[in-house]
Amino acid sequence: MAQKSISERPRQTPVKLTCDVLVCGGGTAGPVAAIAAARNGADTVLVERYGSLGGAMINGATALHSFFNLYKAFPGAEKKQLVRGIPQEIVDRMAAAGGCPGHLEQEKGFDYDSIATVFDHEIFKKVIIDMLDEAGVRLVLHSLIVDTVKDGGRVQGVLVESKSGREAILAKQTIDCTGDADVAHHAGVPWKNCSTDRHGVGLTFGLANVDLNRAADWLETNGLLWQIVHGKKDNLDDAIVRIGFNGHGIPALEEYMKPRGMFGPLTVSLHRHELTYVNTLCAFPVDAIDTDQLTDAEKELRRQIDTVTRLFREHVPGFENAYVNHTSIQACVRRTRILECDYDLSLDEILDATRFDDEVALYGFHDCAPRMMIKDAGAYGVPYRALLPQRAEDLQVAGRMITSDYDAHMSTRNTVCCMALGQASGTAAALCSANNVSPRRLDVNLLRKKLVSDGAYLGG
Known part of the structure; x- marks a missing residue:
C-alpha cells in the first residue's frame, strides 16, 4: 500500500540569526568546533536539539578515549599526548571544578588503553557552556535541524523547528556535527546507512x-x-x-x-x-x-x-x-549515516600509522585493541579532505559521520578523535569566513599553522 501524504501550506520562514560560522550539533565535536571558530574571530552560532550539551560523551561514554598513544602495550615506547588544544582545556577546566581526576594510567587492561580520562558528566555540562560563553558563541538550544538552506551546491544555513516555530539560521560556513549527518543529508551529500553494521546501540x-x-x-x-x-x-x-x-x-x-x-x-x-x-x-x-x-x-x-x-x-x-x-537521556548510537567525503581513511592506513600532508589531527586509539592496534604505539593522521563532504560547498563535517570501513570507524568515531576534528573544522571554518574562500580552496598549511598555534599537536 502506498504511504499517504499531505500537502503543506506555503510559508515564509523568519530568519532567526545570521552568522559567520554555524555549528550544528552540540555533542562531542560541536562545542569544540564552536569554541575554535569563535576564538578565531568568527561570529559563531551553535545549535543543539536538547537542553544541555555533550551528546555521546554523556549518553554513552564512560571515559574519554583517548588523548594518548597506546604506549603501555609496546614496552619501551614513548608516551605521547596526541590530542591537546581545546580538548585538553576542557579536561583542565573539569579538573579545576572537581569533575575529572586527570589522565590516569591503566593498571590492568593497558593493552586496550594506556590512559583513562574519566569525568563527571554534570560538571562537563556546566564547564562547556562557560567556555562557549567566554568565547562569545551564541547558543541555540531546544532546536531541531529539519532542512538546509542552499543556493545550488552551496550550503547557506539550516532550518530549525522549536517551540518558537520554524526558523532559519544563515551562515557563511556550516559545520555538521550532528553525528547522524542530518545537515549533510539534507544538503544532498551521498551517504550510506551503516546503522546495522555489527554494533548495536547502548545506554549508560x-x-x-x-x-x-x-x-x-x-x-x-x-x-x-x-x-x-x-x-x-x-x-x-x-x-x-x-x-x-x-x-x-x-x-x-x-x-x-x-x-x-x-x-x-x-x-x-x-x-x-x-x-x-x-x-x-x-x-x-x-x-x-x-x-x-x-x-x-x-x-x-x-x-x-x-x-x-x-x-x-x-x-x-x-x-x-x-x-x-x-x-542517560537516550540511547547512544555509534554509527548511522556515513558520508562520502573527499577522502576516506582505510583500516590499513589507521593501523599502519599513516601520515598525510594535509592532516589536521593525530590519533592513536582503536576500540578493538588489543585485537587491532596502531602499530608501534604510533598515531595516524586525519587529512583535512576527510572532513569535506562531496556535492556540497561551504560545508564541513566533524564527528562519527566519516570513515566507511567498519573497523576503521571503530577508531575515528571515538570521543577524543571527534573533539580533535571539532577543533580542526571550527578553525578551518573561521579561516574560510575571514578569507572569503570555500573549504576546498582553503590554504591547508595556513590551517595547520593556526591549529598548532592554538595548542593542537600535529607531530614534530
Missing part, C-alpha cells in the same frame, strides 16, 4: 550503594577483572575510579548477556559507594535513523537495566544492595 546508567572494593577483590580473585584504574575520588587520593570486568565469566550473567551482544561491563566510579556510569547494554540490530526501531531499542535497553541490576545484586559480591540512581 548509574548504580548507587555499591561496595566497590569488595567487588573488585572478588572479581580479581576469580580472574574476572580486566580493567582497573585508581585516582582521586571525593576526599580519597587512591580510590578505584574505573573498573571493567568479564560478565560472561559469571554463568548467570553470560546466559543473559551473550545472546544480546552485551559486553563488559565497563564502568566509572567518581563518588564513593557508586558506579557513576555503567556501560554494558546492547540492542542489536537497530537502524538508528528509523524512529520506530530506535523507539523499540529504547524500551529494550531500559528493560535490560532492570535485569542486569538484579543479576549484579544476586551474583556479584558488593552489589547486594545496589540500586539504579540515574539513566
Whole structure:
C-alpha cells in the first residue's frame, strides 16, 4: 500500500540569526568546533536539539578515549599526548571544578588503553557552556535541524523547528556535527546507512550503594577483572575510579548477556559507594535513523537495566544492595549515516600509522585493541579532505559521520578523535569566513599553522 501524504501550506520562514560560522550539533565535536571558530574571530552560532550539551560523551561514554598513544602495550615506547588544544582545556577546566581526576594510567587492561580520562558528566555540562560563553558563541538550544538552506551546491544555513516555530539560521560556513549527518543529508551529500553494521546501540546508567572494593577483590580473585584504574575520588587520593570486568565469566550473567551482544561491563566510579556510569547494554540490530526501531531499542535497553541490576545484586559480591540512581537521556548510537567525503581513511592506513600532508589531527586509539592496534604505539593522521563532504560547498563535517570501513570507524568515531576534528573544522571554518574562500580552496598549511598555534599537536 502506498504511504499517504499531505500537502503543506506555503510559508515564509523568519530568519532567526545570521552568522559567520554555524555549528550544528552540540555533542562531542560541536562545542569544540564552536569554541575554535569563535576564538578565531568568527561570529559563531551553535545549535543543539536538547537542553544541555555533550551528546555521546554523556549518553554513552564512560571515559574519554583517548588523548594518548597506546604506549603501555609496546614496552619501551614513548608516551605521547596526541590530542591537546581545546580538548585538553576542557579536561583542565573539569579538573579545576572537581569533575575529572586527570589522565590516569591503566593498571590492568593497558593493552586496550594506556590512559583513562574519566569525568563527571554534570560538571562537563556546566564547564562547556562557560567556555562557549567566554568565547562569545551564541547558543541555540531546544532546536531541531529539519532542512538546509542552499543556493545550488552551496550550503547557506539550516532550518530549525522549536517551540518558537520554524526558523532559519544563515551562515557563511556550516559545520555538521550532528553525528547522524542530518545537515549533510539534507544538503544532498551521498551517504550510506551503516546503522546495522555489527554494533548495536547502548545506554549508560548509574548504580548507587555499591561496595566497590569488595567487588573488585572478588572479581580479581576469580580472574574476572580486566580493567582497573585508581585516582582521586571525593576526599580519597587512591580510590578505584574505573573498573571493567568479564560478565560472561559469571554463568548467570553470560546466559543473559551473550545472546544480546552485551559486553563488559565497563564502568566509572567518581563518588564513593557508586558506579557513576555503567556501560554494558546492547540492542542489536537497530537502524538508528528509523524512529520506530530506535523507539523499540529504547524500551529494550531500559528493560535490560532492570535485569542486569538484579543479576549484579544476586551474583556479584558488593552489589547486594545496589540500586539504579540515574539513566542517560537516550540511547547512544555509534554509527548511522556515513558520508562520502573527499577522502576516506582505510583500516590499513589507521593501523599502519599513516601520515598525510594535509592532516589536521593525530590519533592513536582503536576500540578493538588489543585485537587491532596502531602499530608501534604510533598515531595516524586525519587529512583535512576527510572532513569535506562531496556535492556540497561551504560545508564541513566533524564527528562519527566519516570513515566507511567498519573497523576503521571503530577508531575515528571515538570521543577524543571527534573533539580533535571539532577543533580542526571550527578553525578551518573561521579561516574560510575571514578569507572569503570555500573549504576546498582553503590554504591547508595556513590551517595547520593556526591549529598548532592554538595548542593542537600535529607531530614534530
